[in-house]
Amino acid sequence: VDSSSENAGDSAHTARDDDPVFALHRGGKVEIRSTVGELDAALLSAAYTPGVAEVCLAIAADPALADIYTWRHHTVAVVTDGSAVLGLGDIGPAAALPVMEGKALLFKELGGVDAVPICLDVREVDDIVATVQRLAPSFGGINLEDISAPRCFEIERRLRDTLSIPVFHDDQHGTAVVVLAALKNAARLTGRELRDLRVVMSGAGAAGVAVCAILQNAGVGDVAVADRRGIIYSGRTDLNDVKRALAERTNSAGLNGTLEEAMAGADVFVGVSGGHVSEAAVASMAKDAIVFALANPDPEIHPDIANKYAAVVATGRSDFPNQINNVLAFPGIFKGALTAGSPSITEQMKVVAAQAIADVVGDDLAADYVIPDALDPRVAPAVAVAVEHCVRRED
């Protein structure tokens, strides 16, 4: 969840070979490698013609064998159109490629999942859906990435409805899973049940909608969501379809003012907006408030300020405690779903993933440790096992 779009023009964004970040990216960050040893005549005739023909015919006769005799079973496409990249906004498919390569790197290093960056030069929902449907035979799963709202909702829904492999929009569900994990631990630390919490959210885009949904699925007492115009409620006349649906199933108290007005007495603030909230608003929250200010690089409120009033503060940044980072979720979720051969990623799989992440914290739970470190090596395997077991229970 990023807020840096307003900063995009602050500096000259040119390539600098003496910059270690640019030096790191030179030539890209991933490669394709053979997994079948030294290339000699025997390998050539087994891995390619004529030997490969027998494998092709076996798959033609029984398509499920593609999951055994190709890389598909452990490979996902990381698909974007470059329309909502990080907090940078619509920078297009080529400029999005470094992010997708980074994602591929994380998929492999953390989850053992092979991921292929696919940056699409197309914007219409129908075209993106059709393109991903056509690509699907090559992949065991589809990770949608950095596609702008509200298109991302329809794209994901239609792909989920038509493909028999997991489809997961990470900006929505990865964020949602990690927020739920952190909130479970924050509630445990402060001695509250999820059902007793009143949550106010800032942001009704991809992440906001998904966070709201997972919190409700997990039994959070009430969630009210604000966009830039204030709290979303049933009477508002400026709502698109997605926000109208939000209005119908959130905000049971019927709030209708500003975000900051809604924060008065609230137990939890979750910011996924890139906006700002005042110190006074945080001060007005309930006792033992929980503040997740997730905009990057500029949290909705600085954690040092929030900590004056809140019992738990989390951000999206690595230089403060309690970093909410999607990397805790997607490698393990896909690893578990692919291992179990799941045709989709269900709400229940996300909830068990959140619990698995939360459980890694265990007895070390503290105000500055409600969520594991982004690179904690225990997380992805724990998530994968939890998701795999969830799939097998549902079978």
Place this chain on the structure above:
Amino acid sequence: VDSSSENAGDSAHTARDDDPVFALHRGGKVEIRSTVGELDAALLSAAYTPGVAEVCLAIAADPALADIYTWRHHTVAVVTDGSAVLGLGDIGPAAALPVMEGKALLFKELGGVDAVPICLDVREVDDIVATVQRLAPSFGGINLEDISAPRCFEIERRLRDTLSIPVFHDDQHGTAVVVLAALKNAARLTGRELRDLRVVMSGAGAAGVAVCAILQNAGVGDVAVADRRGIIYSGRTDLNDVKRALAERTNSAGLNGTLEEAMAGADVFVGVSGGHVSEAAVASMAKDAIVFALANPDPEIHPDIANKYAAVVATGRSDFPNQINNVLAFPGIFKGALTAGSPSITEQMKVVAAQAIADVVGDDLAADYVIPDALDPRVAPAVAVAVEHCVRRED
């Protein structure tokens, strides 16, 4: 060039774990690997957020930088619809995946090019063209593979016309380049110039059309092409557009009978059809005849029979001398084109690639050695350098 479709039903094509070919394919043959070292907090923040944002913005400002700061510059998509896989015919995209993985393996091992298997579940020319156009921002080149004729011609032409990266249908041009390389050496061995040769070809599909074109571009005296109904000539009324174009620019002698009738007195036979030619037809060819019987696994005439009459015999098989294998061409051609930043693969680049392959044989030229071994490590680097120099000369 394969002829095995008639044999597809001969055995039970089921997976057999005790078969070493199936064991080799278990889990697939390629993987994605990080190229940037151990994943730690510093790498996470440089390769992913927040560091990657600077690289994205630099590319957004100057799209050419994607060739420096992503893997695109050394990565191609190996794209098929599974409609003409090896000699197996239309087995669909999932069953084609083992071949595309094999191709990816060869691209990397021989050419140092990263190749991603992309098997498309779509058949209309318009849809395949649109899909590849949408994928293009992620890739430095497009290797089309195993797409049936005549659709492959229009697909390649339209992609070449609209994309600014190399597009290469290997079944056409890879075969053509290696045939030309072998023919150059066979002519040299038998003391003839290309312009003095009369060539008869069997097969007017993807490979046949491209072989015919490259031979004509290289200055071969006359080429006549036969399909299943006999020699293609201007008066034939059953020709599609592609064959009508062939009729107009081939067969200057105006032959109009059967393939075997046309072979009488011919200097060269090139079979890319999967059909058969009789011993008598080969016996009727000119002195020092050259026979390239390239159908796989069953050559148009067995090399032991052809050798009774011909000065040079080549096949598509690894268990006879002079194997015509595309693997001699595509890794080096793409490596050279990508290194030089060429926006396309021109006819001239194919001709220099053929010469580079032929030159590897050098002074070792003999009737059983007119073409290098498929895995000769000298070939791909020589082809890459020749192609790169060709591009730089044309600039």
